[in-house]
Amino acid sequence: MTAPLIELRGITRLYGSGEALVRALDGVDLTISRGEFVAIMGPSGSGKSTAMNIIGCLDRPSSGNYLFNGVEVATLDQDQRALLRRHYLGFVFQGFNLLPRTTALENVELPLIYKGQPKAERVARARQALARVGLDGREDHTPAQLSGGQQQRVAIARALAGEPMVMLADEPTGNLDTRRSVEIMELLQQLNRDAGLTIVMVTHEEDMAAYAGRLVVFTDGKVVRDVPTRAKGT
Numbered sequence: 001m002t003a004p005l006i007e008l009r010g011i012t013r014l015y016g017s018g019e020a021l022v023r024a025l026d027g028v029d030l031t032i033s034r035g036e037f038v039a040i041m042g043p044s045g046s047g048k049s050t051a052m053n054i055i056g057c058l059d060r061p062s063s064g065n066y067l068f069n070g071v072e073v074a075t076l077d078q079d080q081r082a083l084l085r086r087h088y089l090g091f092v093f094q095g096f097n098l099l100p101r102t103t104a105l106e107n108v109e110l111p112l113i114y115k116g117q118p119k120a121e122r123v124a125r126a127r128q129a130l131a132r133v134g135l136d137g138r139e140d141h142t143p144a145q146l147s148g149g150q151q152q153r154v155a156i157a158r159a160l161a162g163e164p165m166v167m168l169a170d171e172p173t174g175n176l177d178t179r180r181s182v183e184i185m186e187l188l189q190q191l192n193r194d195a196g197l198t199i200v201m202v203t204h205e206e207d208m209a210a211y212a213g214r215l216v217v218f219t220d221g222k223v224v225r226d227v228p229t230r231a232k233g234t
Contacts, residue, residue, distance in 0.1 A: 003069075005033055005034045006030070006031065006055055006067075006068060006166070006200070007031045007065075007067040008055075008064065009029060009064055009066075010028070011025050011051070011054065011064035011066060012025050012028075012062045012064055013025040013047075013054065013059065013221075014062040024221055025047045025051060025061070026047075026220065026222050028047070028221070030216065032198065033198075034196070035196045036198055036199075036214055037192040037198075037201075037211070037212045037213045038199070038212055038214045038215075039202075039208070039209035039211075039212035039214070039216070040200065040201065040202045040203070041218070042217055042218035042219055043219070047220070047221040048202050049170065049202060050221075052168060052202050055166075055200060057081045057085050057089070069088070069165070086115060087115070087162070087164075088165045089164050089166050089168060090159030090164035091169075091170075092152070092155050092156055092159050092167060092168070092170070093155065094174035096143070096151045096152055096154070096155045096175070098143045100143050100144065103141065103142055104139055104140070104141050104143075104146065104157075105126050105127065105139040105140065106126075107143075107155075107158055108129050108154060109122045109126045109161070111161055112126065112161055125161050127139060129160045133153040133154075133187060134187070135150060138150065148177075148180055149176055149183055149184060152172060152175075152184050156172075160197075167188075167200070168201075169201040170201075171203055173205065173208050185211040185232075186233065188201070188211065189211050209229075211232050213228060213231045214226070214227070215229050
């Protein structure tokens with residue numbers, strides 16, 4: 001039987017000490033298989049963003065085990081964790097995080113520069129990624145020349161350019177209106193369905209979570225619900 005791509009075993013994350021101790025995660029068990037589209041929900045302070053940061057190797061658990069593709073992440077040093085993020089994970093954020101004076105093509109090239117890829121290969125892959133998100137013809141536009149939805153498509157293309165095993169999307173529609181939000185969710189759903197991309201998405205919006213095939217709900221640092229769903233549009 002194939003091992004889960006992502007596996008959290010008894011994960012805790014503590015901040016502070018004594019009376020100021022905060023238990024952000026409290027014994028979380030969670031497995032995610034290749035090709036899943038998982039939506040993570042919960043109120044503010046529930047632990048969902050902390051769990052996402054641990055999965056993305058942006059934070060470390062206080063105790064428990066995190067295995068990525070069968071490898072215990074705790075055994076990796078700082079450089080190895082950086083390589084894991086660079087080669088296997090793609091990140092999409094609520095605020096887009098695009099360089100404002102840089103074209104869409106150059107923004108998408110950035111992770112490939114860090115990988116040390118030659119210029120011609122970088123440009124070709126960046127153009128291909130922009131085409132995949134419906135932005136061919138807008139390669140030379142800066143963020144100021146793009147709508148919010150188009151800027152988020154550039155951010156998704158940037159994550160895709162590195163050919164990640166997992167895309168981690170943190171409130172990807174949080175700064176968008178309803179129409180653009182639906183467009184972005186349909187795009188993520190298409191990437192999951194057609195390309196088999198594993199997607200883990202944190203959201204506050206039930207309408208957006210409905211596009212995923214699985215819903216995980218956090219409360220007070222614990223997983224209180226984990227159910228398959230009938231994804232909207234399928």
